[in-house]
Amino acid sequence: MIWLNQIIQGVLLGGYYALLATGLSLMFGVMRIINLAHGDLAVVGAFLIWWLHDRGHSIAVSLAVGLVAMALLGVVLQRAVLERSLRAGVLVPLLTTFGLAIVIENLLFQKFGADIRSLDIGNLAFDGWKITNEIYVGRLPVLIFVVALAMLGGLQLFLSRAPLGRAMRATAQDPDTAELVGVNARGVYLAAAAIAVATAGLAGAFLGMRATFDAYAGPTQLIFAFEAVVIGGLGSLWGTLFGGIAIGVAQTVGAQFDPQWSILTGHLVFLAVMTLRLIKAAAEGRGGFMAALGMEA
Amino acid sequence: MSILRVEQLNAHHGLLQAVRGVSLSVGEGETLALVGANGAGKTTLLRTIAGGHRASSGTVVFGGADVTSLPAHRRVRRGITLVPEGRRLFPEMTMEENLLVAARGGRKGEWSLSRVYEAFPILHPLRRKRAATLSGGEQQMTAIARALMTNPTLLLIDEASLGLAPVAVERVYESLETVVATGTTLVLVEQDLGRALSVASRIVCMLEGRIVLEGSATEITREQIVEAYFGLRRGNGGGET
Numbered sequence: 001m002i003w004l005n006q007i008i009q010g011v012l013l014g015g016y017y018a019l020l021a022t023g024l025s026l027m028f029g030v031m032r033i034i035n036l037a038h039g040d041l042a043v044v045g046a047f048l049i050w051w052l053h054d055r056g057h058s059i060a061v062s063l064a065v066g067l068v069a070m071a072l073l074g075v076v077l078q079r080a081v082l083e084r085s086l087r088a089g090v091l092v093p094l095l096t097t098f099g100l101a102i103v104i105e106n107l108l109f110q111k112f113g114a115d116i117r118s119l120d121i122g123n124l125a126f127d128g129w130k131i132t133n134e135i136y137v138g139r140l141p142v143l144i145f146v147v148a149l150a151m152l153g154g155l156q157l158f159l160s161r162a163p164l165g166r167a168m169r170a171t172a173q174d175p176d177t178a179e180l181v182g183v184n185a186r187g188v189y190l191a192a193a194a195i196a197v198a199t200a201g202l203a204g205a206f207l208g209m210r211a212t213f214d215a216y217a218g219p220t221q222l223i224f225a226f227e228a229v230v231i232g233g234l235g236s237l238w239g240t241l242f243g244g245i246a247i248g249v250a251q252t253v254g255a256q257f258d259p260q261w262s263i264l265t266g267h268l269v270f271l272a273v274m275t276l277r278l279i280k281a282a283a284e285g286r287g288g289f290m291a292a293l294g295m296e297a
Numbered sequence: 298m299s300i301l302r303v304e305q306l307n308a309h310h311g312l313l314q315a316v317r318g319v320s321l322s323v324g325e326g327e328t329l330a331l332v333g334a335n336g337a338g339k340t341t342l343l344r345t346i347a348g349g350h351r352a353s354s355g356t357v358v359f360g361g362a363d364v365t366s367l368p369a370h371r372r373v374r375r376g377i378t379l380v381p382e383g384r385r386l387f388p389e390m391t392m393e394e395n396l397l398v399a400a401r402g403g404r405k406g407e408w409s410l411s412r413v414y415e416a417f418p419i420l421h422p423l424r425r426k427r428a429a430t431l432s433g434g435e436q437q438m439t440a441i442a443r444a445l446m447t448n449p450t451l452l453l454i455d456e457a458s459l460g461l462a463p464v465a466v467e468r469v470y471e472s473l474e475t476v477v478a479t480g481t482t483l484v485l486v487e488q489d490l491g492r493a494l495s496v497a498s499r500i501v502c503m504l505e506g507r508i509v510l511e512g513s514a515t516e517i518t519r520e521q522i523v524e525a526y527f528g529l530r531r532g533n534g535g536g537e538t
Contacts, residue, residue: 163397163400163401164401166390166394166397166398166401167398167401167402169387169389169390169394170387170390170395170398173387173388173389173390174385174387176349176385177381177385177387178387178398178402179348179349179368179369179370180347180348180349180369180370180373180378180379180381180385181373181378181398181399181402181403181443181444181446181447182370182373182374182378182399182401182402182403182447183370183398183401183402184368184370184402185370
């Protein structure tokens, strides 16, 4: 029963990782940008919502204002940084977002110092439901998982049914042709960046509710998000959920053996998936970095 | 009355000049066929008119307004749409989604999903199929239908029959007759001279980025076109302009 409990906790934890990874996946799926500042943007969201809450606003208001501000930040970043980088080829955004991550971390450090913080959400952080004597589920992890499912489902519906969502998919497949049938590819990229950064902000808010964060918490979050996205296949939304759950279950099951194994087990699962992909790709006559990331060349 | 006027247009691919000082006028409701050997600059000219390629110099005037500096999507809203060479459908989307993407970006007008299916009944059973799984002929019909969903007043079609089986070419040209019947102005790049002459009211032949022959389809002879096509005739004096 204890193993079942760990698996359930792992699945719920996977919801958080999926939430964290959604923006990374969307940005890659639409713009082919691997955003190395994604974890730091989540931390910016966490600080912003914490700051608003600290000024006396309710969590709901802080969240609403914070997410709108994050979407606007996405627009500004796209216009000022990412769009220009993309013109120089697919590898330049890697360097640019790496630099952006460092700038964000140092700005946050300058503004908020080295103190660790968390969002005060009262009993929600501790309350749970007792399923059996050995299985408890926390209300917050369930809430995060439900929000992750709703967000992924909503995004999937948006991409398949909404006119702007279809334009995003068309632009992701062939931006030049999309322009030739009337799609403003630049506008589509702006919308994708706004959604991606807002989802990073939402993940940051949940980071602040379920744990603590500081100015340098971004890179760790990026690693978890990156692993979830790569396991699920870059650009695939439901794959991101699967990847998040795989990392989450690996961490909680690993922790059952030894608490110090928790993070390591997640990384080992990621490494195993990458290795298997490389072996499979080599056997099929493909190979290289793209195949290992689960992308078709 | 001319709907499109191209004046002294130049376009480059890097150091290579693909279009050299082309001036061209297309009348409203006219069907113009652009012929020429591979590398003559036809595709670049069409893409430059549509906004898919930047002009080095010269102007593109459409409906009386200079559109040279407008991006492609804004030219679509003005009424210029290109069916690109190789169809370039969105392969992971269904046939119908390909049409709907264009409907969002285009103008309001006669062409809607129901009108397209009425004009091209062959497409209706394919609406849920992924574009990548369609045959070459079906893809070409979809590409033309997709362009029509933007409700263009000027439709540019690059290589409508390229790589298609004869029966598919037949169907594509039947669909083009439907388009012409609606009064849409058509500029067609075509390698098949017989096809070009059958559908066009005017022929323009390009060689090495320049127009070397231009005239009415009824007055210009096949021999004149062949001579211009292979560079045996230079200058702009083939037929009526």
